[in-house]
Amino acid sequence: MFDLSGSFIRLLLFWGGILFFLILELLVPYRQITVSKLKRWINNLALTLFNTILIKLIFSAAILGTATYTEVHKLGVLHMIQAPAWLKILLTVAFLDFVLYVWHLLNHEVPLLWRFHRVHHSDLNMDVSTATRFHFGELAISAIIKICLIFFLGASIQGVLIFESALVLCAQFHHSSLKIPEWFEKIFLFLFVPPSMHRIHHSVIIRERDTNYGTIYSLWDRFLGTLLMNVDQAKIRIGVGPYQNPDKLNLHRLLLMPFTRPIR
Numbered sequence: 001m002f003d004l005s006g007s008f009i010r011l012l013l014f015w016g017g018i019l020f021f022l023i024l025e026l027l028v029p030y031r032q033i034t035v036s037k038l039k040r041w042i043n044n045l046a047l048t049l050f051n052t053i054l055i056k057l058i059f060s061a062a063i064l065g066t067a068t069y070t071e072v073h074k075l076g077v078l079h080m081i082q083a084p085a086w087l088k089i090l091l092t093v094a095f096l097d098f099v100l101y102v103w104h105l106l107n108h109e110v111p112l113l114w115r116f117h118r119v120h121h122s123d124l125n126m127d128v129s130t131a132t133r134f135h136f137g138e139l140a141i142s143a144i145i146k147i148c149l150i151f152f153l154g155a156s157i158q159g160v161l162i163f164e165s166a167l168v169l170c171a172q173f174h175h176s177s178l179k180i181p182e183w184f185e186k187i188f189l190f191l192f193v194p195p196s197m198h199r200i201h202h203s204v205i206i207r208e209r210d211t212n213y214g215t216i217y218s219l220w221d222r223f224l225g226t227l228l229m230n231v232d233q234a235k236i237r238i239g240v241g242p243y244q245n246p247d248k249l250n251l252h253r254l255l256l257m258p259f260t261r262p263i264r
């Protein structure tokens with residue numbers, strides 16, 4: 001029963017978020033598009049659909065099963081400490097987000113992982129659809145890591161569901177092409193990742209790209225010295241240097257990208 005309602009909430013948040021940010025992007029866009037939005041959306045949504053089906057088929061039951069198993073058998077670090085449920089959920093979200101930060105950093109630093117992650121970065125414009133543009137290989141490896149972490153942590157189903165919901169909405173927000181008041185970005189940056197911070201992460205300049213790895217919290221970048229904010233936002237060119245031709249970024253090329261020649 002919970003799985004059904006959990007899946008429904010996730011689905012609703014995911015597509016609701018896409019629709020919500022798409023409408024906002026059309027009303028208050030951050031800057032003019034340089035390549036066809038329709039073509040990019042077809043690619044990004046096709047990847048999303050392909051990934052959703054495969055991840056659902058292969059990993060969904062395993063993720064849920066692990067959370068249920070650790071809960072029933074009281075396994076994992078969180079079962080060893082006495083704390084209210086809300087604090088355990090907060091710890092789950094913070095811990096999983098921190099590991100995601102490390103995982104994201106490794107995706108940039110380890111050449112084999114970058115082969116997969118560059119599919120995400122090769123988008124030539126950034127908008128809410130970029131948040132879902134990932135190669136299945138990257139998502140499959142991160143799903144396996146997630147299962148191990150849930151087991152280690154003894155995270156509850158609610159904790160995992162809240163983490164995943166926060167993750168989706170934060171990623172959709174900071175990828176979206178929205179004109180946001182500077183004061184809001186500054187306040188938001190205090191704890192979380194605003195669009196301006198993540199835009200720098202999508203720059204073609206490698207020195208800029210290898211910063212700002214956070215997804216939910218900006219704290220990890222701040223504490224571990226990978227935060228970069230003093231970049232002229234108007235001059236940021238989005239994408240990966242050698243992949244600038246939109247005609248060479250169609251779906252089958254994106255799927256084959258990890259297995260083609262290495263490119264920084």
Ligand SMILES: [Zn+2]
Nearest residue numbers: 104117121201
């Ligand atoms: Zn990245």
